[in-house]
Every structure is written in C-alpha cells, then in structure tokens.
Amino acid sequence: MGFDPGWPTLMITETAAEGRKNVLKAGTYTFAAGPKKFVLKGPFNWGAFDQFFENFTNKRLPAAFRSNLPPVRSAEHEEAAIQDMCHYSLKSALRGLGKWIFVLYYDETGCSACVEAMKVFVTVGKRVRKWTVKDIILARYPSDLNDPIDPAGTLPQPMLIAYPPDGDKLQKHIVYDGEFTEDLVVEFMKGEIRKRWKRAEL
Structure with a gap:
C-alpha cells in the first residue's frame, strides 16, 4: 500500500x-x-x-x-x-524540522489490526492535506523493536505517536491508543494541535 x-x-x-x-x-x-x-x-x-x-x-x-x-x-x-x-x-x-510528526507505529507480522490501521492512516493523510496548517508530517514506522522507549516492541495493536515541535520536549510525546478509526484519529490530531497552539480551527 x-x-x-x-x-x-x-x-x-x-x-x-x-x-x-x-x-x-x-x-x-x-x-x-x-x-x-x-x-x-x-x-x-x-x-x-x-x-x-x-x-x-x-x-x-x-x-x-x-x-x-x-x-x-x-x-x-x-x-x-x-x-x-x-x-x-x-x-x-x-526535531530540526519544527513540525508536528504523527507516526503510526505498527508490527508488520504480529499485528492483525495493522492492515486496517494503515488504510485508515492513508485516508487521514488525504484529509490532513486539506487543513490550513501546513507544518504536519505523517509517517509509518514498521518495527519489531525491543527498545523499551519504543512502544512498537511489545505492541499488539497499532499506536499513533505524536511528536510536537517543542525542541527538547520532543521526547514527551503524546500517545493515541484508542479505536483506530478515521474520525477518532483526526479528532485526536486536531485536539492536540489546538491544545498546543491554541488554534480555534484547522
């Protein structure tokens, strides 16, 4: 895909x-x-x-x-x-980009829900393109890492990680691990950006 x-x-x-x-x-x-x-x-x-x-x-x-x-x-x-x-x-x-980074972490081999999550993420990307905020990057991260900092190592389901453009505060990422549907994911992304940037609308 x-x-x-x-x-x-x-x-x-x-x-x-x-x-x-x-x-x-x-x-x-x-x-x-x-x-x-x-x-x-x-x-x-x-x-x-x-x-x-x-x-x-x-x-x-x-x-x-x-x-x-x-x-x-x-x-x-x-x-x-x-x-x-x-x-x-x-x-x-x-971090040098100064952008919001939304990364879909998933396991290509051990996660049965990841195929649908990837489809949702593609449609989310098309909606993001229509937003007026241009400094957003979406990415997928296929991984079976054992790194304790990386949730993909033990994750049985897809997880969306938000890295806000806060310089050294980038490590304090925001995790969405709810139901992976298009509307819920988009609202999560909008909500975090509003809270950080005090934007009324996107």
Missing part, C-alpha cells in the same frame, strides 16, 4: 540481525542513526535517497546532518555520508 504522493512519508525498519553495513547501493540503503541501524525499504537508488531527504524539507534539517551528502557518488563519498548520519538520531533530525 502506497501513500498519497502529495505529503511526506517515512518507511524505516530496523534490521538488527543483519548487523551494520556501511554501504549504499541501488536496491537498499542501510545506515546507523544513533544507537540503531535502519534500512530504507524498496527499490531505492541515489535519486530515491535524495528524495527521502527532500520529503522532510531538507533545507530545514540541521546543516551537519546533510553536510556530507555528496554530489559525486564514489565509495568514499558513500562512507562519508553514512558516517555523517550516524551522529544523529531520527528524532534529532525530525
């Missing part, structure tokens, strides 16, 4: 069993981000890699995060790019 191309998406999964690979090739991207290693899934090439950062408004990312992304694609440049990214966690990168 794909996302509407009109809004940014994030597809990252941890593959700890593979160990760390400091190689980027057409077909797969593997890189370290903080204490974890992530793989960008799909038939990726360098153009897709660039598009990944463009989707997250590359100019607003911390400068050092992208400083070694090379214009020339040599093995040395690939290694430098990966080493550069290793110094930044995913949350640090997202």
Whole structure:
C-alpha cells in the first residue's frame, strides 16, 4: 500500500540481525542513526535517497546532518555520508524540522489490526492535506523493536505517536491508543494541535 504522493512519508525498519553495513547501493540503503541501524525499504537508488531527504524539507534539517551528502557518488563519498548520519538520531533530525510528526507505529507480522490501521492512516493523510496548517508530517514506522522507549516492541495493536515541535520536549510525546478509526484519529490530531497552539480551527 502506497501513500498519497502529495505529503511526506517515512518507511524505516530496523534490521538488527543483519548487523551494520556501511554501504549504499541501488536496491537498499542501510545506515546507523544513533544507537540503531535502519534500512530504507524498496527499490531505492541515489535519486530515491535524495528524495527521502527532500520529503522532510531538507533545507530545514540541521546543516551537519546533510553536510556530507555528496554530489559525486564514489565509495568514499558513500562512507562519508553514512558516517555523517550516524551522529544523529531520527528524532534529532525530525526535531530540526519544527513540525508536528504523527507516526503510526505498527508490527508488520504480529499485528492483525495493522492492515486496517494503515488504510485508515492513508485516508487521514488525504484529509490532513486539506487543513490550513501546513507544518504536519505523517509517517509509518514498521518495527519489531525491543527498545523499551519504543512502544512498537511489545505492541499488539497499532499506536499513533505524536511528536510536537517543542525542541527538547520532543521526547514527551503524546500517545493515541484508542479505536483506530478515521474520525477518532483526526479528532485526536486536531485536539492536540489546538491544545498546543491554541488554534480555534484547522
């Protein structure tokens, strides 16, 4: 299932069993981000890699995060790019965007409710595009992590995590774990944004 191309998406999964690979090739991207290693899934090439950062408004990312992304694609440049990214966690990168990040955490293999949740999330994304507030990003996070900070490790059902654009307060995320229907999810998102930004309407 794909996302509407009109809004940014994030597809990252941890593959700890593979160990760390400091190689980027057409077909797969593997890189370290903080204490974890992530793989960008799909038939990726360098153009897709660039598009990944463009989707997250590359100019607003911390400068050092992208400083070694090379214009020339040599093995040395690939290694430098990966080493550069290793110094930044995913949350640090997202924090630099100054946007609300709503992430659907789900287990691709062990969660029977996740297929429907993903469908709901796609329709929610189409509704979000019509809001006047433009600084919102939606993402999916397929994961079977054991990280105690990450609720996806033991989650039997999908969960929506909201990361408000509060700088260092990003860790104090907001969790929605109610019934995963379109109207309820949208109202949760609107409600949190209203409370944080004192907006009367979206």
